[in-house]
Amino acid sequence: MVLALAGCATSVTREPANLFPHKQELRAYVESGDYRREIAAVAARAQAWVEQRAKAGGAKLTVVFDLDETLLDNWAYLSAMDFGYVHREWDLWVEEARAPAHEPVREIFRAARRLGIEVVFLTGRPERARVATEKNLRAIGCGDFAVLICRPDEERGTQASFKAAARGGLVAAGRTIIANLGDQASDLSGGFAERTFKLPNPFYLSQ
Numbered sequence: 001m002v003l004a005l006a007g008c009a010t011s012v013t014r015e016p017a018n019l020f021p022h023k024q025e026l027r028a029y030v031e032s033g034d035y036r037r038e039i040a041a042v043a044a045r046a047q048a049w050v051e052q053r054a055k056a057g058g059a060k061l062t063v064v065f066d067l068d069e070t071l072l073d074n075w076a077y078l079s080a081m082d083f084g085y086v087h088r089e090w091d092l093w094v095e096e097a098r099a100p101a102h103e104p105v106r107e108i109f110r111a112a113r114r115l116g117i118e119v120v121f122l123t124g125r126p127e128r129a130r131v132a133t134e135k136n137l138r139a140i141g142c143g144d145f146a147v148l149i150c151r152p153d154e155e156r157g158t159q160a161s162f163k164a165a166a167r168g169g170l171v172a173a174g175r176t177i178i179a180n181l182g183d184q185a186s187d188l189s190g191g192f193a194e195r196t197f198k199l200p201n202p203f204y205l206s207q
């Protein structure tokens with residue numbers, strides 16, 4: 001009994017895995033091309049679905065996209081900050097409005113618009129970042145969207161509940177969300193979409 005308790009105490013104080021090799025693993029994932037290949041594979045499935053689903057038609061067909069690490073590629077920021085989140089630095093990066101697009105995800109946007117399907121961007125970025133975000137979207141050729149939903153500055157709930165409620169509102173307004181794309185589980189949980197597509201993101205977690 002005493003031995004078992006001692007074993008228990010030892011396991012509780014075990015040293016966690018070192019952060020440095022994990023950061024190296026993340027860099028290798030991006031720099032090897034695996035990260036962007038995985039994005040391309042998910043995006044190809046999503047685009048095929050959108051093109052197939054468009055043929056069946058329906059009321060106000062809509063595709064919902066998350067922005068950061070879905071359509072917008074913030075690797076330059078993540079890498080420069082060595083994966084740290086520094087509120088002020090992140091805000092400056094957003095204000096610069098120069099995040100490039102993840103190309104295969106932008107292709108879904110273009111395919112949807114060619115097919116007459118509307119696009120809604122649903123982001124956890126706060127309302128105060130709207131102007132810079134719209135500027136960034138125009139800069140990557142994605143200015144032709146129906147709605148950009150930002151998180152109200154005073155919103156205190158989880159990302160998941162905010163986003164599910166927003167999609168519920170879109171459906172209540174008569175839209176049919178045929179596809180919802182995001183890099184976080186919290187982008188996709190809670191329903192209101194015919195299909196969900198999860199892009200990789202081992203860099204951070206938004207709940």
Ligand SMILES: [Mg+2]
Pocket residue numbers: 066067068069070182183184
């Ligand atoms: Mg995201």
